[in-house]
Amino acid sequence: MRIVKLKKENLFPFLEVISKEADLWAPVKKYEDKHVFKAVEDFSEIDLDYQRTIIPPRRILLPPKTNMFEATQNTYKEDFSNVSKKIIFGIHACDVNALVIMDRFYNFAYDDPYYTRARENTLILGYSCWPDEHCLCKSTNTHIVTEGYDLFFSKLDTHYLVWIGSSQGDDLIRKQPSLFNEDISDKDIQTYLNWQKEREDAFQAEIDFIDMPDLIELKYNDPLWEELGKACLACGSCTNVCPTCNCYNVYDKPILGKNASKIVRCWDACTLENYSEVAGGENFRENRADRLKLWYTHKLQAYISKYGKPACVGCGRCIVSCPVDINVLTVGKTLSGEKVDAFWKRFNLQVKKEVRK
Amino acid sequence: MENSKLKIGIYELTGCAGDALLILDCEKELIDIFNAADIQSFVMAKSDNIEGDLDIALVEGSVTTEKEIEELKDIRQRSKIVVAIGLCATVGGIQARFLDPKEWNERFKKVYGNIEMTHTKPVQSKPIDAYIDVDFYLPGCPIGKEQFLIFFTRILKGNPPEKSQNPVCVTCKYNENDCLLKKGILCLGPLTEDGCGAICINHNLPCAGCWGPLKTGNRTSEYYLLKEKGFDVEHIKKKMANYSGTKIASFLKELEKEKK
Amino acid sequence: MKTISVEHLCRVEGNGGISATIDGKKVTEVKFNIYEGPRLIEQLTIGRTPEEDVSLAPRICAICTLSHKNAVLRAIEKALSVKVPKKTILMRELMHMGEIIESHSLHIFLLALPDYLGYPNAIAMAAKYDLEVKIGLEMKNFGNHIMKTISGRYIHGENPVIGGFGKFPDKKDLLWIKSRAQQFMPFVLKTVSLFCELDYPEIPEDETLYACCDPGNGKFGFWGEKILLSNGESIPADDYKKLTNEFVVSHSYAKHSLYKGKPYSVGALARINNLGERLDGEAGRKFKKYFNEHWKKNPLYHNAAQALEILYCFERIPVLVKKILKDENTPKIIPYSVKEGKGTGLVEAPRGLLIHHYEIKNGLVSNVDIITPTAQNAEDIERYCYIATQKLLDEGQEEKIRDRMDLVVRAFDPCISCSAHSAQVRQGKTDEWKSKLETILTHEEPAFLGIGNFRQGDDAVGIFIGKQLRDAGQKNVWLESSTNEMESFWKSNAGKPVIFLDAIDFQEKPGTVTFLPLLYALNNSSLVHKFSPFVTGPLKYNQLKKSYILGIQPASLKRGKTISPCVKKATREVLETLKSRQKKNRHFKDKE
């Protein structure tokens, strides 16, 4: 692995050079305190001082709704219009690690051409970050990157240290080597190490993932799931914002005036009540409870048993998204016997109280 | 060819005519729509209407007069498939909110005095499924163009339309909006049927629920959540009721009981 | 006499119809029917927060949803003292233009034009008039596009809120609107010449009073703080009730309006009549070229007026966009804290003056009054249809009545569904007056007033019947004799329905009896009768609306002659009918 140095003022010139042949996606501010990845032309829009985008970058590779192909009775034409050369710049360590999990998923049983083709055409330029109170990635060991990136930028005072993670990354540097500096001094290395140490100490949220598979096994019939199910709004947000969720649904969209249909693929979420058979009533507790159990079993048990690490990269998105505070932190902590302060807890207490009355 | 086209009727009961207008708003597709189907009756758009047997009847509006009850029953009898389009037809619309017939009577008197209507007697607003069987529902106040076109094309081609039951939150997240509910704003997204494209939240405004209530929505939880966030309970109830017509009556009654 | 509350809301576009009843050579009744049921929307918004109201109230109507939005916002912002910045006002104007373009083009091209070209609908018309249909559809689409860009969607967009907008549109979207408006100009000019040069039939021309908002500053526009009438009067927004005095008519769930007891018109034609002089640019030139006497009295020119307004909007849009883009740092929403107040918002919806009035207490809406354009036009729609029908009858062109009424109703653009399917002609039996008189007497206890001159032949007939009625024991019968008696008549019968008994010249066979709403007799210039000045004076609008005239066609009005035999015969018939009714009533009372 090679490391080079880039002066801060050389960043935009570098982006200028590399964005000639590819669309550059980078974080931009959408709300006062919230960012999204956007294809940028005007670099002044880029805001690298961000925490986490609302939706993870998998959205760039597989948008929420894509047209897969157009079919008539005996023909079909694939639509790869989302496949184009892309560079995602400014992506944090958790999200880089999440893409590694996605890569594995979409190549697992069979190759998903819509994902893999888009992925093959995309370069990942990571960027260092600083944790807030919701970042869990130290617990999931995804706060650092070891694979899955082409370049990774660590921000120091006056310049970036740039890790080169692939030969394509190297090619990017070679487009204008004069922007970079190969000699990295001992002082640079020391600054970086200091920074890294401070960062490690800055993490506030923590859970122990090692015991999760066992805990889930043991607590499979725990009233906890019922409680979660009672409070869950089945809004699907936790699933849609999670960078390692990947379910989708396929439906056809017939074309008016033609004997043909478009086949559309769109994100699906296991937390939604989409196919509930029960009509009319208000009580869907069991369903919601079962769905959440499935979700957490997948994230915290099945994946760990198989790959030795959770299917959670600790990005904290479910924590900032779920309106009723059901998230990997409050669920994980409850599973390990800790007390948590969350709406779903308070709600269940209140409902119990009212029933008693 | 002419004979193989499905016979369609588009009807309006009491509403704002927004759903029929939305069909006319498909300017680019309008000619295709008229070509693909045999539009037998569409009072808003044409004057040579034929009232006979139909394959599909699209009915907009809530039932608000005795004459409309008769009309609706007649439409049902003549049609193989009846589709309720728009909030007024699916849940009764904003006008169906008076759950108590007494209250409705009082309000009616306030507006119209004691005058006796000579043409037809008014009744309290109800969705069309209060009087006839409905095969499909296409919600929205008014219905969405994209949703309508997919639905219409599917039904023309004989594919049963998808019964989507997602909340607005799903599309809201597709559009990468920041969650307003999480920020403490009264957003009804989780309780409302998806289909509008989460337009309000795209404009930084909370969902008011105009696609009608999601059958499976967890109203109890959101009710307590909003209460905890400091909203007045009467205000929450009114908000939830505004676009729910007669469909969440049992939930509202439960809440009343709880209060006592 | 009951009190009719004006606290209400009327819904008009949708299911409606018009019918005229003909009795021999006379039209005895014209009804603009609204079949849709009551939605009580004003009642629904009471007790809601102003924000909820802003979302609910526009659902009255899909076609002018943004006019309602603008009206409710103007009223509530006034009530709560919210001062919105200039950019917000400009954006609201832009979205309003979108609605005007959308609504007008839908109406003139797709709904009205097929009539003039002889097709049942626009799609059928497309086969031969491809370009016209295309212009119409594209224009409508453009209007919709503006509405969506600014308000959030085609219909019931929620982006406009109290104090501003949830979100401002992107600059590039606004620029697209601007350039599209400019590119479209040649088609707009074509539209104007097409509709201003159409051959509009002269029946049913008649004078009326036009009302619209006065945008102030000598400008043309779609809202203001005052109502301007074509007679020069001006009414401040808060006094709007002076104009609209709404009342319920039993054949419709919409309420009707009269100004000083007379119908008036609102809409594009009213605006062009009252404000046309203020148009400048191309619209001003076209106004000078086309405006003439017919525009002042022929409702069919609504179509031409709408075309002119489309041109005004297309010229105004680029200016608006430029101004909007200049103001960069405007806050999106102006917060407010006031919790009490009253306000009236006046807006010109595509089909005319729209009034929203709100009272807010403790942060909740406590009183609402919404008056829609079609409610105001309803009376004039009936009146013009009446005139058209009567004139066509007089000219022996009965077969044209249905279509002509259709044309008149549609010209007012009252609502899409009525405009496409409305007319119904009923042929009344010659003695239909009997059953009508009977129905009225079952429901009401009217006063009778005999009018006439004893020394003038058949003109004595009113007094004659009155006297005989009195003798037969009928209560509350009065005779036109001395001024004193008239004064006490009005005093003791204020608000009550009155049946006027008189000889009236309807150009019928002598002795023919006619029974018709007084309103028709008063407002149809061909029927103006000598008694109208004294009748219009003391009569209140709701009394006028309930009153009828029972007229007998005289044979001769020569001085000194006595009543002619055929008129006498008719008199006997009238008396018998009234007497038999009396008996029934007595019988009824006995039972009780």
Ligand code: SF4
């Ligand atoms: S489970 Fe939550 S914290 Fe973990 S990756 Fe998914 S969204 Fe991020």
Ligand code: SF4
């Ligand atoms: S857990 Fe939370 S975010 Fe997920 S579906 Fe339930 S309420 Fe929505």
Ligand code: SF4
């Ligand atoms: S803003 Fe509203 S619609 Fe969007 S995710 Fe939050 S609750 Fe759902």
Ligand code: SF4
């Ligand atoms: S977000 Fe909610 S209120 Fe807004 S349009 Fe959609 S369903 Fe209606």
